[in-house]
Amino acid sequence: MNYSSAFIPTLREVPADAVIASHRLMFRAGLLRKLANGLFAYLPLGLRSFRKVEQIIREEMNAAGALEIKPTVVVPGELWKESGRWDAMGESLLRVKNRLDNDFVVSPTAEEAFTSIVRDELSSYRQLPLTLYQINTKFRDEIRPRYGVMRGREFVMKDAYSWHTDDKSLDETYQAMGRAYRRIFKRCGLSVIPVKADSGAMGGSGSEEFMVESEVGDNTLILCKKCDYAANVEKAGCKPDFTTAAAANTPPFEKIDTPNVKTIDELCAFLKTESSQFIKTLIYRALNVELDLSAAPGCSKLERKKPAPDAPLVYPEAFFSVAIRGDLDVNEVKLAAALKASEVALASDNDVIRLTNAPVGFAGPVGLTSLPLVIDHTVTGMNDAVTGALEKDLHYRHVAYGRDFTGWMIEDVRTVKAGDLCPLCGGELYTKMGNELGHIFKLGYKYTRSMNVSYLDENGKAQTPIMGCYGIGVDRTLASVIEEHHDEAGIIWPTSIAPYHVIIIPIKYDGAVKAAADKLAAELTEAGLEVLLDDRNERPGVKFNDADLTGIPWRVVIGDKGLANPTPQVEIKRRSEKENRMVELDKAAAELAQKIREEEEIIKALK
Ligand code: ATP
Ligand code: MG
Numbered sequence: 363m364n365y366s367s368a369f370i371p372t373l374r375e376v377p378a379d380a381v382i383a384s385h386r387l388m389f390r391a392g393l394l395r396k397l398a399n400g401l402f403a404y405l406p407l408g409l410r411s412f413r414k415v416e417q418i419i420r421e422e423m424n425a426a427g428a429l430e431i432k433p434t435v436v437v438p439g440e441l442w443k444e445s446g447r448w449d450a451m452g453e454s455l456l457r458v459k460n461r462l463d464n465d466f467v468v469s470p471t472a473e474e475a476f477t478s479i480v481r482d483e484l485s486s487y488r489q490l491p492l493t494l495y496q497i498n499t500k501f502r503d504e505i506r507p508r509y510g511v512m513r514g515r516e517f518v519m520k521d522a523y524s525w526h527t528d529d530k531s532l533d534e535t536y537q538a539m540g541r542a543y544r545r546i547f548k549r550c551g552l553s554v555i556p557v558k559a560d561s562g563a564m565g566g567s568g569s570e571e572f573m574v575e576s577e578v579g580d581n582t583l584i585l586c587k588k589c590d591y592a593a594n595v596e597k598a599g600c601k602p603d604f605t606t607a608a609a610a611n612t613p614p615f616e617k618i619d620t621p622n623v624k625t626i627d628e629l630c631a632f633l634k635t636e637s638s639q640f641i642k643t644l645i646y647r648a649l650n651v652e653l654d655l656s657a658a659p660g661c662s663k664l665e666r667k668k669p670a671p672d673a674p675l676v677y678p679e680a681f682f683s684v685a686i687r688g689d690l691d692v693n694e695v696k697l698a699a700a701l702k703a704s705e706v707a708l709a710s711d712n713d714v715i716r717l718t719n720a721p722v723g724f725a726g727p728v729g730l731t732s733l734p735l736v737i738d739h740t741v742t743g744m745n746d747a748v749t750g751a752l753e754k755d756l757h758y759r760h761v762a763y764g765r766d767f768t769g770w771m772i773e774d775v776r777t778v779k780a781g782d783l784c785p786l787c788g789g790e791l792y793t794k795m796g797n798e799l800g801h802i803f804k805l806g807y808k809y810t811r812s813m814n815v816s817y818l819d820e821n822g823k824a825q826t827p828i829m830g831c832y833g834i835g836v837d838r839t840l841a842s843v844i845e846e847h848h849d850e851a852g853i854i855w856p857t858s859i860a861p862y863h864v865i866i867i868p869i870k871y872d873g874a875v876k877a878a879a880d881k882l883a884a885e886l887t888e889a890g891l892e893v894l895l896d897d898r899n900e901r902p903g904v905k906f907n908d909a910d911l912t913g914i915p916w917r918v919v920i921g922d923k924g925l926a927n928p929t930p931q932v933e934i935k936r937r938s939e940k941e942n943r944m945v946e947l948d949k950a951a952a953e954l955a956q957k958i959r960e961e962e963e964i965i966k967a968l969k
Contacts, residue, residue: 363862365896365908370407372908382578384844385510387853391912393861400507400515402837407912410861410892412518415840416497418549418858419520426542427535428493428522433475435499439465441474445812446669450704454502468501473809473831476523481815484525490817490827491531493539495522497836509578511837512797518836525810525827527819532804532828536568539802539832543572546834547799548968550843551856554799557583558593560695561804568804569597572834573796574842583796584778588789596695599774600782600791604687604743612746615728615760622755624723626688629757633748640688641741641749641761643725645709645717645733651677652702658734658770660717670812672826680734681709681717685727685769686776687740688748693777700736700773718752726750727767728758737769738776799842800834847938853913854937857961862894864954865914867905869921871897878930878947879920885951891958913937916954920947 370392377396380386388394393408404412420430439457442448447455448467456468469475476494483489497520507515522539526532540556547554554572561569571594573583584598585591593599623629626637652674655661666675682701686692698706711722717732718725726749727735745762761767780793807826809815816824840859847854857863864886868879879895886893894914896905902919909917917935924931924944932950935942945953 384841414859493524522832572800579795579797586784598778637688648703650704686738691777720752724750734770852911889955
């Protein structure tokens, strides 16, 4: 390809809203242009790399036994109503109507579409397991699209879905997908950190996210300094840093006046104590709670419903009090998982006042019988604590767990922090910020139940299949490669996804230099390499800058001086290295072809 006809509009200046390197460089190197906030167009150079990422994903998915299909991006709203997500998804779901007033959804993900296809075809256990995937456009009306294609509104996702007769079969596919993901990211030149992730309330039992470290990442990763423990903070656990202590020597608890004290810090100052001596009690509202609350305090009159004929009963709404050591925070994802709830959030002030019969800020576990009390593990180690007294400006002190109150449920719901201890080896935990590139997830029966999918087992009995889902963001993967591989001057593509393998720069595209450049380009192309020949009538400096900016892995410079040697020579340089080398013109194509092939072989042989 000749540069002059390749439509590579490079820019010297940086777009004003581009704060991360990949966003800046994708614009400057002419890979991408913006149509609107969160909507981007790939230009030819960007699309070449994009397609290569897609192809790597496709090869690895196929090798792992997944089958590619191509459903539509616009799907009937009916399917989303069946699964319950028409209402549950909120504002990020783009709902549209056609001229007949029918509802449609622009897919943000495709559990419904795939499940509906499989539902219509599935009859026997012999058809399972089955894994289908697509590499297709998604739309999410993100509140804050940012960092270019890292978080766009429209993007491309590889999404795979699998159906199984049992957990064991699901686990096999889940593991195979995990292995495929590791290979995909390695082949793209990415260092990913697989972390344990929340698997939600709906019967999911396994979830792993593939993260790349990023200063602007949306996820906090908890990692161990000593072993390979790695988890999303939403899921992370830690070794207990308390011992359950008896209350033998604690004086009876007593009420104390704490006038105008509102925050835990103020209370600590007032009582000259540490926040870790305080039991924080918070009231939460939970939705779609799958636990049985019939014997829980204050819940006897709660209504229970079946969202789908084959689905378990849930309480559409329930309230809980949650007690935790005062220096810690409640992890709402862990709490939702413990309550088997689809969602939890702090209750409104009105609900707090109604349920605790006290002003906001004075809840405490002693005497709080109007709702079930969830106790974080840490509270079981507290035998002389301060708590709210369920009355304005009053607290209790000398409160002991086990003596003065117990919980309806004891669970680990704390948010793990740097400095806590690794749950596996006791080593010190630390944090990193990360961006999620991919996610593998054991979905359980959520969609197969709500959408009534069944097959006949060996005995002719109808059964519901269990499901897994597996996603990778193609755009985000591509941008992350640039984040990991660039320098001041521009992108440094790994060969596997570079838009071209070689850029040839004739110092002046004329005469003998032009003839040599054309010859080399033809030879390289013949050898199966992708070549960009900078035929522009530009100063060499401009051409070198653009070559660095666009990040083509190999650069060959051809000038009169090199060609004047007894055996004509050209200069070869790797984008990732400083040094260049003179190579005989006649041998250049073979040498480059060999180097690139060797690299491809190494990458393909990756475990
Ligand atoms: P996030 O937490 O970043 O919003 P998610 O957990 O909602 O992502 P999934 O539903 O797990 O995303 O989607 C699978 C993959 O799709 C993600 O791992 C990510 O690579 C990609 N992805 C999700 N949302 C976006 C987006 N707005 N722009 C680009 N890629 C996205
Ligand atoms: Mg995810």
